[in-house]
Amino acid sequence: MILAPQKGRALIVVGALASVFTALSFRLFDLHVLQHKDLSALAQANREQVVHRQGRRGAILDANGNLLANSLSVRIVTADATITAPQASDIAEKLAPLLKMDAESIAQKLSSQSRYVRLNPRVKLDEDTVQKIRAMKLKGIFFEDQFVRSYPNGPLGSHVIGFVDAEHKGVQGIEASMEDYLEGQAGYEVIERDRKGREIRTSCEENTGPRDGFNVVLTVDQVVQHIAEQELEKAMVEFKPQAGVIIVSRPKTGEILAMSSRPTFDPTSLDASSADARRNRCISDVAEPGSTFKIVVCSGALNEGLVTLNDQFDCENGAFMYAGRILHDAHPFGVLRVEEILFHSSNIGAAKVGLRMGPARLSEYIHRYGFGHKTDIALPGEVSGIAHPLARWNNLSITRIPMGHEIAVTPLQMLMALNTIANNGVRMKPMIVKSVMDQDGTPVFQYQPQPVGQVITPRTSALMTTALRKVVSPEGTAPKAALEGFDVAGKTGTAQKVENGQYVRKYYSSFIGYFPASDPEISILVSLDDPVGGAYYGGSVAGPVFRAVAEKVAEYLGMEPQTPLKEMAKLS
Amino acid sequence: MMKRNRKREPLRFGTVTKSLVVCVCVAANGLGYVWQKNAIYRLGDEIKRRESALSSAQKRNTMLAAQLAHLESPAELEAKCQQYNLSLVSPKENQVVRLYEPGQEWDQQMANAPLPAQAPAKQLAQLHAAQPKTLAKQ
Numbered sequence: 001m002i003l004a005p006q007k008g009r010a011l012i013v014v015g016a017l018a019s020v021f022t023a024l025s026f027r028l029f030d031l032h033v034l035q036h037k038d039l040s041a042l043a044q045a046n047r048e049q050v051v052h053r054q055g056r057r058g059a060i061l062d063a064n065g066n067l068l069a070n071s072l073s074v075r076i077v078t079a080d081a082t083i084t085a086p087q088a089s090d091i092a093e094k095l096a097p098l099l100k101m102d103a104e105s106i107a108q109k110l111s112s113q114s115r116y117v118r119l120n121p122r123v124k125l126d127e128d129t130v131q132k133i134r135a136m137k138l139k140g141i142f143f144e145d146q147f148v149r150s151y152p153n154g155p156l157g158s159h160v161i162g163f164v165d166a167e168h169k170g171v172q173g174i175e176a177s178m179e180d181y182l183e184g185q186a187g188y189e190v191i192e193r194d195r196k197g198r199e200i201r202t203s204c205e206e207n208t209g210p211r212d213g214f215n216v217v218l219t220v221d222q223v224v225q226h227i228a229e230q231e232l233e234k235a236m237v238e239f240k241p242q243a244g245v246i247i248v249s250r251p252k253t254g255e256i257l258a259m260s261s262r263p264t265f266d267p268t269s270l271d272a273s274s275a276d277a278r279r280n281r282c283i284s285d286v287a288e289p290g291s292t293f294k295i296v297v298c299s300g301a302l303n304e305g306l307v308t309l310n311d312q313f314d315c316e317n318g319a320f321m322y323a324g325r326i327l328h329d330a331h332p333f334g335v336l337r338v339e340e341i342l343f344h345s346s347n348i349g350a351a352k353v354g355l356r357m358g359p360a361r362l363s364e365y366i367h368r369y370g371f372g373h374k375t376d377i378a379l380p381g382e383v384s385g386i387a388h389p390l391a392r393w394n395n396l397s398i399t400r401i402p403m404g405h406e407i408a409v410t411p412l413q414m415l416m417a418l419n420t421i422a423n424n425g426v427r428m429k430p431m432i433v434k435s436v437m438d439q440d441g442t443p444v445f446q447y448q449p450q451p452v453g454q455v456i457t458p459r460t461s462a463l464m465t466t467a468l469r470k471v472v473s474p475e476g477t478a479p480k481a482a483l484e485g486f487d488v489a490g491k492t493g494t495a496q497k498v499e500n501g502q503y504v505r506k507y508y509s510s511f512i513g514y515f516p517a518s519d520p521e522i523s524i525l526v527s528l529d530d531p532v533g534g535a536y537y538g539g540s541v542a543g544p545v546f547r548a549v550a551e552k553v554a555e556y557l558g559m560e561p562q563t564p565l566k567e568m569a570k571l572s
Numbered sequence: 573m574m575k576r577n578r579k580r581e582p583l584r585f586g587t588v589t590k591s592l593v594v595c596v597c598v599a600a601n602g603l604g605y606v607w608q609k610n611a612i613y614r615l616g617d618e619i620k621r622r623e624s625a626l627s628s629a630q631k632r633n634t635m636l637a638a639q640l641a642h643l644e645s646p647a648e649l650e651a652k653c654q655q656y657n658l659s660l661v662s663p664k665e666n667q668v669v670r671l672y673e674p675g676q677e678w679d680q681q682m683a684n685a686p687l688p689a690q691a692p693a694k695q696l697a698q699l700h701a702a703q704p705k706t707l708a709k710q
Contacts, residue, residue: 067641072635073634150638153642153645154645154647226647560670561665
């Protein structure tokens with residue numbers, strides 16, 4: 001039996017408990033039902049974290065798979081300066097020797113009161129150093145993964161490869177033109193963390209992993225590139241020109257094996273180079289081609305059946321008056337055959353061939369060879385050159401253009417014109433990218449040689465080769481370009497420079513040639529801008545450089561010399 | 573009818589067994605759930621560690637590939653040759669033995685050709701001229 005006072009106390013206890021439980025229930029209802037949306041989002045935000053991951057930029061490889069550029073993952077040290085500020089100098093002294101920086105500048109960053117400070121944006125840290133810093137257990141010091149672009153060959157082929165900016169975006173060369181393929185795609189991952197901040201593996205449904213960029217394989221061969229660079233460097237020392245270019249290509253496919261330009265730069269130390277040095281002169285600089293352009297007028301006239309190699313022209317003993325102006329030859333010549341006009345490089349002879357051709361046909365061939373248009377090589381910054389439309393030609397144009405005046409071309413355009421002659425008259429599009437591959441080496445795109453059109457007939461091409469072979473003979477303008485063991489066909493060019501609208505006594509010395517002439521495998525262009533020291537003729541300045549490059553390239557590619565084999569056969 | 577006094581009734585074996593089985597099942601399920609969760613976390617941890625190791629290995633691989641490319645670069649090789657004074661020079665053409673890839677045409681010509689010692693120079697020259705272009709340099 002329960003007594004009255006006990007009943008009263010029991011009621012109080014029951015009432016109190018009921019109130020507490022009611023309050024708790026209400027609070028639970030409030031938290032779980034009324035505030036559910038906000039609180040659940042807050043809880044999720046505390047627990048979950050979205051981690052963004054950057055895809056690695058693809059590599060650039062040469063034709064044989066040698067690495068020319070790739071991206072390395074490095075650690076940079078970051079700090080929350082609001083945490084590090086009180087012990088900035090202590091931390092700075094510990095970090096300075098490991099980061100190879102001075103303690104003062106680190107201390108300054110650590111006391112900047114910023115929540116995010118990069119301590120070593122340009123220093124690559126190896127894993128050992130990272131572990132050493134970790135072992136110090138410094139509060140407010142963190143690590144961040146970052147990619148840096150590496151160019152293992154330094155300045156080799158820098159104008160072709162190009163470089164990237166601080167955001168890892170291609171700025172020049174293949175880095176810029178193939179940006180869409182090279183660039184990796186960023187991904188993200190939603191992770192959950194436990195109370196101690198450790199990652200908890202959960203379902204990966206929401207995760208979108210990063211995709212690494214594709215690798216780009218070039219047609220450039222790093223050994224041929226090295227040969228070209230080495231010989232160009234020697235020429236720069238010997239002739240001290242303001243600039244120089246060498247291009248090596250395969251005429252049958254239009255593949256570029258080497259493209260070298262001076263002055264040059266090292267993509268690993270961009271700050272040390274000028275914008276001028278970073279320009280790829282092979283595609284972005286134009287100049288009057290000079291006598292090398294005679295191949296266009298002569299092949300055009302031969303192709304139209306207007307002349308034969310044996311047709312004769314009076315070269316007026318070196319001075320030809322036309323439209324009130326006198327045209328001179330470097331050496332006086334009498335009557336020359338078309339073949340001789342080419343290998344003696346007579347301006348008057350070329351002008352007379354041009355006159356026989358007429359402006360309309362000459363203009364047509366200029367455009368058929370691709371002058372005045374971009375070659376569409378996969379490199380940024382290419383210019384189209386200057387080839388005036390027929391309407392803008394003056395009375396003198398028909399005699400000046402055949403000798404390479406009143407027209408401006410890029411070195412690449414000139415080489416591709418020569419390649420047309422070497423390739424049975426078929427003009428090829430220059431090829432610098434061979435394929436695009438994924439990270440496993442599976443080809444994504446395979447580029448094929450692209451013919452642009454038939455400019456001259458194979459017969460005309462053969463006739464031109466016959467004439468151009470004599471250019472490197474003792475009676476031609478470039479005997480120093482002759483190769484032992486190989487027949488070379490080529491053309492010299494010595495073009496006067498124009499400064500402030502006037503021709504000055506400065507020259508572009510050039511030589512373009514291909515070998516073996518009977519079955520061309522390799523074509524080379526050498527051009528030096530304003531060589532000093534007396535010699536300036538293309539045959540004496542650029543010719544020997546052509547020979548040096550050609551000899552080494554032939555040896556490297558294992559090309560069989562034609563002459564020695566015949567001699568050996570005779571001996572046996 | 574009088575109400576049965578349940579307290580005085582003996583425990584039924586079946587009921588006890590059923591209760592025990594239910595309890596054991598519930599406990600086993602609970603323990604299984606906890607064990608499984610633990611296993612998932614451990615596995616997740618392991619995967620994370622392996623992924624991290626893989627990522628480190630890949631990074632190291634990339635770094636080494638760059639180092640290798642640098643060491644194999646023509647400029648570097650030339651510098652090493654000079655540094656160690658190896659006096660390496662390119663072989664002269666008469667020091668090179670070329671091996672020709674056999675083809676049908678070449679085989680036929682070889683089959684019909686006289687022995688090399690007896691072959692006149694002109695025939696040898698013709699054979700050389702007719703050889704396929706693909707070469708292997710030794």
